Amino acid sequence: MDPQEIQSGGGVEVLMGQRRIATIWANELDLSVILQKRKELEAAASGSELSVATAVSQVSESGGLTAAMPVVHEQAPPELADIIARMEQEDDNEKYRQLARSLVDCCEVLRSAGDYESLFPALSFLVRQGNDEGISVGRRGYALLALDQVADEQVIEYLVQGLVEKNTEVKEQLHPIFRQLGAKTVPLLVARLAVAESKVARKNLSAALVAVGEEAVASLAGQLTDERWYVVRNVAAILGEIGDVTCVGQLAQCLAHEDERVCKEALRSLGRIGGHEAEAEILRVLGAGEPGLKRQAAISLGLMRSEASIATLCAVVGRRDIFLRSFQLKMDAIQALGRIGSVRALPCLVGILQQRHWLASRRWRELKVAVAVVLGQLGDATTLFPLLALAARGGRLGQACADAAESVRMRLDNRRE
Known part of the structure; x- marks a missing residue:
């Protein structure tokens, strides 16, 4: 990138945060070496790695991951709450960056102690800051970088567990976090969806993947086989x-x-x-x-x-069917034509309305009632005469045609006005 473009974008660290880049190794061209370095860093940071395969294995063997159900606390621990409050009031980009680093360090202490519950206020705050167009691009970038550093694989595993439990409040608070974390949450979400037993769990996991959006498509499409x-x-x-x-x-x-x-x-x-x-x-x-x-x-x-x-x-x-064995399909097709709302369907629909049927007469009557309703929705003047002709015969079909004719008149009057 051009140096001026980097500077106008808030600097290298801001741009890295926006692109979820945590580390850069300079002058290294061998991808396998880079991946190994990344693996070592992640192992050192988290203490152990949890792959999708491991997650599925744990679920299969124990019936659920060992993490407990997340309980969202409205208040963060005092030290964390103080950092969040200072970040919220800070206007200087450099001071905000320093506070963001302090927040990450504080979260690391909580994470090491297994206190994942207390991370929720920080995660929610960083998501809000990262999407707040009222603050500077620099601060938004630092917030997103901090979010990426706080939400490691173990935290994501804990968040996913919250979706499996039957708690609507937690689910609604988790979706913005999944949406912001994006692709890094998809493997575990997909793995848990494949083994989820309850309808509620499947619904919640599905909703989280929908919240992630296009970043989840590639992984999901691979599951279609x-x-x-x-x-x-x-x-x-x-x-x-x-x-x-x-x-x-x-x-x-x-x-x-x-x-x-x-x-x-x-x-x-x-x-x-x-x-x-x-x-x-x-x-x-x-x-x-x-x-x-x-x-x-x-x-x-x-x-x-x-x-x-x-x-x-x-x-x-219009397909010939004396006994109307395809009644449901014809009904669905008529209703589809009504939703489409094109006058090109009028000849077909009026033709059905004017046909006489001696066999399966009750079914044909129901079908014609559906046609009359659609003709009323289309509101074309050319349908008034056949509708009124059938309305004069009375009965259920006659009443449906009379209602449809009245609907056509009203639509025509509205168009004239």
Whole structure:
């Protein structure tokens, strides 16, 4: 970097903090040597290393990690509270840096004593400072650097344990910390998610990974090939919540999974992510996929408001089915057309409304009621005549058509105004 650019950014130490760089070894070109040095430093700092494999092993053997449930204290120990208060009031970057180093040292003492509970005020404070646009870039950088130094693997393990326990208050306070720590928390979160037994634990761990966001995508996507169907389903759901388009191809491969539950979750996630590639994969399932997946495909396309799917959805609705065995799929397709809200669907919908059916008459009536509701939502003047014609016949369908016609009139009046 240009020296002036470094200076304007707050200096080398600030920029290192922003990029989560804790140590620099100059003039060393061999990556294996660098990694070995890093391993030695981390081992010296933490006393022992906890890998993901070790974490999983501990969980498998003992049913849970040995760390106790975090209890968030509103007040920090006196010495730590004093440093936090001084940092909060300090405007000078250099003095702030010195205080940040003191805070790290104080946290190291607490960490060595196993008092992880008392670290929460410091972690939360550093996250707030690191994201506070009201303070200088320099102080924000020092806060983030201090956070990275305080939150070692053992602290992260303790934070993850807090998510496994059934405590909503703790969970909500932990998510901003996971979001800020980012990728360094992902391996253990993923490992614990794979072995979590309770629904609450899976939900909390999933929410933390969603909070981490795009930094978790690469690790999560690698789990889509796991042999356990429930792991793949959970990971697919998280990727959908994160919404990163880079994992669309890997989610699409899950549509061929042997377990239908995984396929449905992949369809939901593709619908959440959106984009042309995801849309094309969902359309493929709706057009020629397994019967059990077509309903979810229709729902996902409706939630996406996919204009490209209108012709296929209309084909599903209009497909000949005397006994209406595909009732649920047709209902989902009609509701999807209503969510999309395009007048291109009108000929198909009005055609269904005007057909007469002697077999499975009750099901056809329910289907036509759903069509009437959608026509009322679309609010097109051309649908008034067929709606009023059926409204005159009375009955449940007649009432639905009368309500839809009134809705169309109201929408037309609003547009004129």
